[in-house]
Amino acid sequence: MAGVDIIATAMNGANAQFIAQLYAKWISAPHSVDPDFAVLFASLDDEARSVLTDASGASWAPRPAVFDVPEAAKPAPAPAAGTRAATLDSIRALMLIRAYRVRGHLEAQLDPLHLRQPRQHTELDPTTYGFSEADMDRPIFIDGVLGRDTATVREILAILRASYCGEIGVEFMHIQDPAQKSWIQQRIEGAPWLAAFGREEKATILRQLTEADSFETFCQRRYVGTKRFGLEGGESTIPALHAIIETAAKGGVKEIAIGMPHRGRLNTLVNIVQKPLVALFSEFGGASAKPEDVEGSGDVKYHLGTSTDITINGNQLHLSLQPNPSHLEAVDPVVVGKIRARMDMMGDATRRNAMAILMHGDAAFAGQGVVYETLAMSQLIGYRTGGSVHLIVNNQIGFTTVPAHAFSGLYCTDVAKAVQSPILHVNGDNPEAVVFAARLATEFRMEFAVDVVIDLVCYRRHGHNENEEPAFTQPIMYKAIKSLKTTRALYADALAAEGSVSAEQAQAIADNYNQTLEDAYKGAQAYKVNKADWLEGHWSGLGQASEEDEQEEQATAAPLEQLREVGKGISTPPENFDINSKILRQLEAKRQMIETGEGIDWATGEALAFGTLMLDGHRVRLSGEDCQRGTFSQRHAVLIDQTNQNEYTPLNNISTDQARIEIFNSLLSEVGVLGFEYGYALADPSVLVLWEAQFGDFANGAQVIIDQFLASGETKWLRMCGLTLLLPHGHEGQGPEHSSARLERYLQLCAERNMTVCNLTTPANYFHALRRQLKRNFRKPLVLMTPKSLLRHKLAVSPLSDMATGSGFKYVIPEIDKIAAPAQVKRVVICSGKVYYDLLAERRERGIKNVAIVRLEQFYPFPARKLQAALAPYTKAEVVWCQEEPENNGGWTFVDRKIEAVLIAAGGAAKRPRYVGRAAAASPATGLARVHAAEQAALVNEALSV
Structure with a gap:
């Protein structure tokens, strides 16, 4: 809630007139009211001031600039001293609560490495609001806030610190929509994630963590020195993705598209999108991801995608991971565009049947401008998709760049505030907090159809890739990482200690999955891809183009x-x-x-x-x-x-x-x-x-x-x-x-x-x-x-x-004017685009008959046969290529040798084309109209002058 909550309870009954008129008095003469009230009124936000203004009839400014204005109407008599003190306590307590809602995340325990300890903030100190140690156990009326009518300061602080300063830190008070703020507040306060999971759910989270951890360990052992951009240190990503997908499916989502960088992609492919392990291990061994009879260069395995159909609690869901290059974040708008298309195909005006999950690295989310561009599209009529769930795998480091060099704000997520997305920061070494945050984020997206961000604060156990030594540049960080147990080991120990999953059960989960990995590794030796899936589903009936297909008339x-x-x-x-x-x-x-x-x-x-x-x-x-x-x-x-x-x-x-x-x-x-x-x-x-x-x-x-x-x-x-x-x-x-x-x-x-x-x-x-x-x-x-x-x-x-029946696309347009017979034509000018009309107008103006003009309408695929047919009649003519672009721009360097091959095949006098156009230039065009006109006239004249 906003600042209006600070005074909401106090503005009832006998207190209302007193506080409102005291506020009106402060507006006119700030020094004329009790200093405690002056401090409170000065710190209120705009919403709280508007409530007081409505009650008092006074106008207000952010800070009074005139101090000798006559006082407002005489205030009502003050209530008894006890009522006044209780009112002041209520307002102070509510201001303390609001401070935690706004700034509690600054003291949250987010770093698994414990290298960046939160600093104490005076806004979160009860003494800032006039509470001393003697006040800590006095009951204060807070009228249902935090789920209580009354609470002591000590109790209030315990709830607030558990809610906002634990291993989930929430940024949501920048949101302007009261309903959205209230929704988050109700689900965060009281730290419900501390008791959110039963024994079976905890076992499921452990299994998911084990699959993520074991996959990386297996690959590190079996494929030594192979780049894979592993997820070690960020294994909680896999339970988070499971939670997002399951929650979305429960909410009615029928299709999810994932976009992500290379870190953790292989783990996501096999443990989320269900790419067969045997297929992936085949690629590790050097085999192609596509059948041998399908053309294409292929790509490295940590750029590839896949798709699958899954059933979650009876809900059918199509899940895909979009392939993308190493250009971080470039895939974001691609995935969102794909989701919009699916929604349009389904006639989904509610924007609830499909959803994008966009995964990011911390440095890339803060550094790449396309992140903001994608966020900026999220609520626009032509581009909205009902909100994306953003999951940042925050390694607290880029390649070798620490946060102090990577972004200017407090967090890598600050850009998301531009579209008022809620941001959930969560400690990656607390898998239950991670899963809770993932569910909450997805439910929020389903409720409000806006983007939401999960900042999963973790670490990167190895270097940028598995062959790189990170201690060269981050020795302290990697000393801490080296001594740290894995997330899976920490969670297994915790579950064993509380009696949820025994150590023997945890080991059995690991042993079973490791056997699955070993079986897939052996099967990969003989594995062959038997089909490509690219022309299935919505693409069924389409085929791969051949060279002849490109040239034939449609x-x-x-x-x-x-x-x-x-x-x-x-x-x-x-x-x-x-x-x-x-x-x-x-x-x-x-x-x-x-x-x-x-x-x-x-x-x-x-x-x-x-x-x-x-x-x-x-x-x-x-x-x-x-x-x-x-x-x-x-x-x-x-x-x-x-x-x-x-x-x-x-x-x-x-x-x-x-x-x-x-x-x-x-x-x-x-x-x-x-x-x-x-x-x-x-x-x-x-x-x-x-x-x-x-x-x-x-x-x-x-x-x-x-x-x-x-x-x-x-x-x-x-x-x-x-x-x-x-x-x-x-x-x-x-x-x-x-x-x-x-x-x-x-x-x-x-x-x-x-x-x-x-x-x-x-x-x-x-x-x-x-x-x-x-x-x-x-x-x-x-x-x-x-x-x-x-x-x-x-x-x-x-x-x-x-355009009507009998017409078609023209790759090359031959001469259209009545000029000299082909044998008398001394030059053929080949050109493309607008310059044709400049040449045509000048030729007609000058009455030139021995220069033919042929238009190349399509550059690629190059229509060699059609161009040869257009040039065939002019066996004695020289050939020039005319363009208005500078020589190092335009089509010349592309068509030069191709036209030469056409001329040789035609067997005429001309064996090579000659260039006519602007001289090579660093800038594509002049900015001076007079110079442009002279250049254009010169190239037209040269092209037509035989």
Whole structure:
């Protein structure tokens, strides 16, 4: 509870008027009241002051600045001295209670190593509130707080220290929601975890700890010198995960996705996600995690994931561990995006049927910005998932970095306060406290649908990996660790001492599991993976792409009547809707395009692709900064009523039986949002998922997701993804940060048919590229350099017939103008994207007939045969590659040798292309309009001058 609890009991009966008017007097003249009351009033928080203000009618300020204001109305007569003293005692006691709720965690016993002893805080000392030793055993009226009507100070302190200063430390008073604070308070006060577990539950916790401990010990013995990033010192993680999962299943959760770093992953794989031990030990022996007939590079075993279906007390649950790279915390938004997709597939508006568990290291949780970005998404309409449970395995050290160098706040968890998450700090050497905290956190998430954090304070018994000597940099810490019994041994001793589980029973649990490990170790010698699970479940029916699949034409056209139906829907404003006059003109223009079948612009082609896919039964999800309107005011996919700001999405009003589109203006984030959309696309291959950068240049803020997930996820982890990236690109004199989507970087990542990269020139080709994403029988990421100035360019339009039956995607677009006969053409210019229209306009302006222009629409997979067919007629012509990007950017270094191979195969006069474009530069574009114009004119002139 907040400060209002401090005075709640005192503001009753005869005391109310006295205290309220005394407070009003203090507001006007602080020195005119008893010093004890002055101290109390000054320390009250805003909520308590508001209660007193309501009762007294006085106004207040945080600290009176004027001391000679006339006194307020004459106070009521003071009650008798005994009543006054009792009232003062009650307020003091309640302030002491509140101090423990706010700051008790600072004196909690959290460190298993006992190296960081809590410091005493004056706020938690009863003498701060006027209680002396003589007062400790005097009964004080506290009106039900702490579950008692009266209690002595000594009793109050005993309850508070057990509740807030034991081996669980709770931070929750920063939360603004009174219901959430009250919920936690009621379940923490009185330290219920001290008697929360019966004999059977304690035996279960010991078994789980034993499995975690024995697995690590076995691997250390059998695989000496092998990196595994073991969980030694943090074995309570495994009982914590069991408790989270079981509690969630009991609450109705049907699917849980886990994201975690490499520390403890192998233990989690076998003891939580039930990966067969024999399979894991096979990988320890050097075998692949995938069948031999499945292509892919694979990854180290502590990056891999798996999934399983389990039954908990009759509740069916699908459990998965997401694979991820060594880029710590990058997996967080991926997992949350996957959970959101599952919820949308289930129609789960309550956000209770699926849940994310995000595991973290302490240094990474504090240090990686994507942690905050993921937290920041947690309550946003387009990204909320009903809250994630965060479990921090707090080793109190990074690689070699101690907390003093790792974060600036009191705790590694401080960032979670930004979204008012409750934080439960717990000593990892008290497994029962850990399990209690895990259950409490999960129940809180299920009750309030918000993120909650468990900070499991433990240690790392070995170095960062099993081959590294930690005493080089932390000698004192590792001296303490060396002398410390394991968590499992400590708990087994405690259970034996209290008679819950005998030493013999504990040893039998260990012996049984060790035999299981030995049997799996022997079986691993002959183990072979017989199938891959990546094309099962929601991915059933899809296949792995071959080189021929990438080149063949797909059935991406839509019937003309369907196109007109979508066109009508997107160009018809709703009734009784105050639409902006400028947008109304745009809708009228769209209607003209559809009716005439001519002049379809980029945004309309996109809407037609979305709409026809939706009529085919596919949902569409688009997110990005300002994407509802579009950065360049081109999309206007969501209309805003100018009177009441109500929203209307035309694409959702085409037909009564259509699928829906969701378009979300994202938070100002790249890496977090792109990771989320990647995870969403991983979960549901039937949805067209798109992320649009505000400018393509800004996508480099999400480079980790692009490099480690988008480009390599399929080959590393056998996980397909059909995510589409829309990256505005084009040199128009807008400076270095608003010109280049860094096409060259995506092309450098291209290999093994891992993704599709295009720089398109027509709305029709854009239409087909989008529809192709769902019409193939496989999924690949699609990276599109999308236009800016071409959005309204009079030449960058398409007829409706280019999208209708009989049309398709064009990998290469040959010459379209009537120029000289092929034998008389002296030069062929190959280009891509916006520069084509600059070349076309200049060639027409100058009446040049002996230069042909061929457009390369798709860079990768490179359409060699189609390019050769387009170049074949020009046997005598030289060939140049023209681009507007600097020579070290754009497509040149990628296409150079590929075009050379095409020319050699064609057998014409040209054997190699020549480069025409801007000179190599460190910055992708000039910031000076005059310089840009001169550079652009020069490269166009050079390309066309024979």
